[in-house]
Amino acid sequence: MRPVAIVGIGRTKFGAFPDRDLRSLGIEASQKCLEDAGVKPEQVEAFYLGNFAGPSFVGQNHLAPYIAGGVGITGVPTTRFEAACASGGSSFFHAFSGVAAGLYDVVLVTGVEKMTSQPTPKVAEILAGAGDVSGEGKAGATFAALFAMIARRHMHQYGTTHEQMAMVAVKNHSNAAKNPYAHMRKVITLEQALAGKLIAEPLTIYDCSLISDGAASVLLVPLERASEFAGKPVRVAGIAQTSDFFSLDQREDITSFAAVTNAAEKAYKAAGVTAKDIQFAELHDCFTIAEIMATEDLGFVKKGEGGPYVQQGCTLLGGPRPVNPSGGLKAKGHPVGATGVAQICEVTEQIRGAAGERQVRNHDIGLAQNIGGSGATAVVTVLCAV
Amino acid sequence: MRPVAIVGIGRTKFGAFPDRDLRSLGIEASQKCLEDAGVKPEQVEAFYLGNFAGPSFVGQNHLAPYIAGGVGITGVPTTRFEAACASGGSSFFHAFSGVAAGLYDVVLVTGVEKMTSQPTPKVAEILAGAGDVSGEGKAGATFAALFAMIARRHMHQYGTTHEQMAMVAVKNHSNAAKNPYAHMRKVITLEQALAGKLIAEPLTIYDCSLISDGAASVLLVPLERASEFAGKPVRVAGIAQTSDFFSLDQREDITSFAAVTNAAEKAYKAAGVTAKDIQFAELHDCFTIAEIMATEDLGFVKKGEGGPYVQQGCTLLGGPRPVNPSGGLKAKGHPVGATGVAQICEVTEQIRGAAGERQVRNHDIGLAQNIGGSGATAVVTVLCAV
Numbered sequence: 211m212r213p214v215a216i217v218g219i220g221r222t223k224f225g226a227f228p229d230r231d232l233r234s235l236g237i238e239a240s241q242k243c244l245e246d247a248g249v250k251p252e253q254v255e256a257f258y259l260g261n262f263a264g265p266s267f268v269g270q271n272h273l274a275p276y277i278a279g280g281v282g283i284t285g286v287p288t289t290r291f292e293a294a295c296a297s298g299g300s301s302f303f304h305a306f307s308g309v310a311a312g313l314y315d316v317v318l319v320t321g322v323e324k325m326t327s328q329p330t331p332k333v334a335e336i337l338a339g340a341g342d343v344s345g346e347g348k349a350g351a352t353f354a355a356l357f358a359m360i361a362r363r364h365m366h367q368y369g370t371t372h373e374q375m376a377m378v379a380v381k382n383h384s385n386a387a388k389n390p391y392a393h394m395r396k397v398i399t400l401e402q403a404l405a406g407k408l409i410a411e412p413l414t415i416y417d418c419s420l421i422s423d424g425a426a427s428v429l430l431v432p433l434e435r436a437s438e439f440a441g442k443p444v445r446v447a448g449i450a451q452t453s454d455f456f457s458l459d460q461r462e463d464i465t466s467f468a469a470v471t472n473a474a475e476k477a478y479k480a481a482g483v484t485a486k487d488i489q490f491a492e493l494h495d496c497f498t499i500a501e502i503m504a505t506e507d508l509g510f511v512k513k514g515e516g517g518p519y520v521q522q523g524c525t526l527l528g529g530p531r532p533v534n535p536s537g538g539l540k541a542k543g544h545p546v547g548a549t550g551v552a553q554i555c556e557v558t559e560q561i562r563g564a565a566g567e568r569q570v571r572n573h574d575i576g577l578a579q580n581i582g583g584s585g586a587t588a589v590v591t592v593l594c595a596v
Numbered sequence: 597m598r599p600v601a602i603v604g605i606g607r608t609k610f611g612a613f614p615d616r617d618l619r620s621l622g623i624e625a626s627q628k629c630l631e632d633a634g635v636k637p638e639q640v641e642a643f644y645l646g647n648f649a650g651p652s653f654v655g656q657n658h659l660a661p662y663i664a665g666g667v668g669i670t671g672v673p674t675t676r677f678e679a680a681c682a683s684g685g686s687s688f689f690h691a692f693s694g695v696a697a698g699l700y701d702v703v704l705v706t707g708v709e710k711m712t713s714q715p716t717p718k719v720a721e722i723l724a725g726a727g728d729v730s731g732e733g734k735a736g737a738t739f740a741a742l743f744a745m746i747a748r749r750h751m752h753q754y755g756t757t758h759e760q761m762a763m764v765a766v767k768n769h770s771n772a773a774k775n776p777y778a779h780m781r782k783v784i785t786l787e788q789a790l791a792g793k794l795i796a797e798p799l800t801i802y803d804c805s806l807i808s809d810g811a812a813s814v815l816l817v818p819l820e821r822a823s824e825f826a827g828k829p830v831r832v833a834g835i836a837q838t839s840d841f842f843s844l845d846q847r848e849d850i851t852s853f854a855a856v857t858n859a860a861e862k863a864y865k866a867a868g869v870t871a872k873d874i875q876f877a878e879l880h881d882c883f884t885i886a887e888i889m890a891t892e893d894l895g896f897v898k899k900g901e902g903g904p905y906v907q908q909g910c911t912l913l914g915g916p917r918p919v920n921p922s923g924g925l926k927a928k929g930h931p932v933g934a935t936g937v938a939q940i941c942e943v944t945e946q947i948r949g950a951a952g953e954r955q956v957r958n959h960d961i962g963l964a965q966n967i968g969g970s971g972a973t974a975v976v977t978v979l980c981a982v
Contacts, residue, residue, distance in 0.1 A: 271725035311697030
């Protein structure tokens with residue numbers, strides 16, 4: 211295994227773009243990334259596409275060569291990776307593995323989703339496909355309902371409050387307001403978040419991430435070749451993808467995702483770090499409770515202390531360990547297949563010290579955590595300055 | 597890169613199974629494969645799933661941990677690979693790469709599709725997603741129509757006849773009749789094939805592959821560890837996945853798939869062989885013309901000579917170079933995501949000398965060729981006896 215660096219990133223703005231199709235979003239992010247790295251399409255040796263449900267959202271499948279061809283990449287492996295909301299993270303994990311193992315030198319990873327062309331009930335139905343349709347789904351449990359159950363249990367077990375969850379939303383909206391790529395650049399108050407329309411008790415609309423269109427790309431190369439490329443390199447210090455039993459009823463404890471703790475342990479070990487070394491993180495806040503759980507599962511705090519951690523301001527942009535400086539899935543947006551790759555873009559940009567208004571203070575080592583479904587898939591990545 | 601061996605194979609019967617769901621098919625093939633290899637679920641270090649359109653066919657997405665969990669595989673990377681009709685081949689390619697590069701020692705690859713729960717027009721719509729929906733699809737071109745155009749051009753350019761195409765169907769039906777896993781074990785005559793219901797002129801129903809349910813699995817390990825496993829090992833001598841521009845109008849010549857010639861060249865080079873060394877092959881006969889083209893693109897014969905090649909009986913089970921001893925997509929069936937993995941199962945079983953009634957005479961070195969869409973993705977694999 212050889213060291214691997216990110217030498218290019220590219221993103222579209224996230225949002226609702228009725229005039230843009232999935233392909234054009236994927237091509238835009240890919241091209242911006244190649245430009246950042248100073249790489250021509252014909253130099254790309256493999257193309258990894260993260261996409262959750264293009265066929266269901268827009269009726270187009272076989273998306274990897276469809277987008278790659280539009281970028282001018284042919285004659286190489288082009289493959290779509292699907293792992294629900296961790297599709298982006300999974301495509302990045304496999305691409306990293308390919309470069310680390312010496313299979314390829316120049317690999318482009320793009321994540322993309324185009325969700326807003328479908329009405330919201332249809333979007334919810336498509337998203338439900340990431341969970342156990344014949345079990346949880348048949349019982350009427352949407353993802354909001356599943357995470358509401360998780361939230362209720364977390365509240366019961368650890369005294370976590372809905373106010374603490376709402377604080378995640380307030381923080382992430384505040385961060386997104388500073389992010390030109392974010393879907394929703396609107397600051398909200400705690401009162402607003404608490405008084406939001408109820409989606410699945412105790413979760414209000416402000417506890418839920420957004421339905422978005424968007425794409426993100428990164429370019430991976432061996433660290434030893436990083437100086438040949440235009441983009442300031444950031445090292446992939448450690449990464450792991452793991453899995454768990456599929457539905458919540460198969461888990462011993464629904465207030466923790468075993469796949470996340472497992473992936474974190476492996477990623478930390480590969481990077482030679484512990485949780486306390488992580489200076490900032492992009493976490494998978496599909497629902498606000500998920501960010502709280504992630505800070506626990508990743509070992510930032512002990513189990514049950516995620517609520518007080520956000521309440522004490524520890525995860526604020528100016529706090530001791532900023533979480534979701536991008537605005538997270540909550541406010542930056544959550545175009546599913548793009549999310550895991552966009553997290554890597556954000557951590558890279560932060561480590562480069564190029565995040566502008568939303569730049570975190572200590573930015574030598576950051577983490578991205580991406581989950582699929584209700585935690586059946588998890589990808590954890592540690593990035594660090596070169 | 598270290599040598600890699602297949603030490604386990606498992607298949608369900610292919611067919612229309614109204615009482616079976618996608619998951620049970622995937623689990624059955626996976627479990628049979630682990631049994632063949634003498635491997636316990638907890639020994640599996642990564643799970644690679646090939647599936648084209650589970651979300652569209654059965655409404656369930658995030659299929660890799662869904663099936664893996666059912667087999668008892670958790671805590672490892674479980675990922676779905678989608679590359680249209682080459683989803684199975686692509687998942688196998690990436691799994692091979694992982695083992696060859698030393699990332700994993702014990703990897704399970706499963707391909708699965710459950711198609712028959714949808715009515716045929718809906719199946720055709722879902723399959724059309726593998727092509728350019730906003731271009732070819734909008735113009736009304738189904739896959740049968742695209743391959744009919746290809747057939748017409750091949751006839752015009754090389755004098756290929758519809759009778760030659762029909763001979764592919766007759767041969768593959770005859771082989772499938774000897775295959776207990778095949779969907780359609782019905783011998784047909786040349787007269788029947790020629791008089792079949794017209795689907796897209798010149799292609800009749802007998803020129804088209806089947807809509808099937810089914811799953812197939814293989815287990816990969818480093819060759820140096822092969823003796824630790826129960827299944828008779830077969831070596832993966834060379835493999836390549838490549839891509840091409842997406843739609844037919846972007847290609848210079850539609851009578852040849854550049855991705856196939858490109859992948860074959862790379863796979864032959866990796867295996868240290870040439871086309872003439874290949875003793876038998878499983879080819880992607882989604883339509884009969886595709887098998888004829890494949891024999892040309894793989895260098896079995898010169899361009900334009902694929903028609904006479906089948907006509908002279910060269911590809912018969914008892915001929916000098918049997919093609920599709922399994923019955924092919926045409927008669928064994930084409931559960932899309934399973935197809936590429938099932939091809940590997942068949943070539944492995946033939947090399948093991950365990951193919952029973954359909955055993956080919958010379959079986960030291962065989963090839964599998966799997967394409968996605970109208971050739972935007974291609975995977976070519978050379979397997980050989982250890």
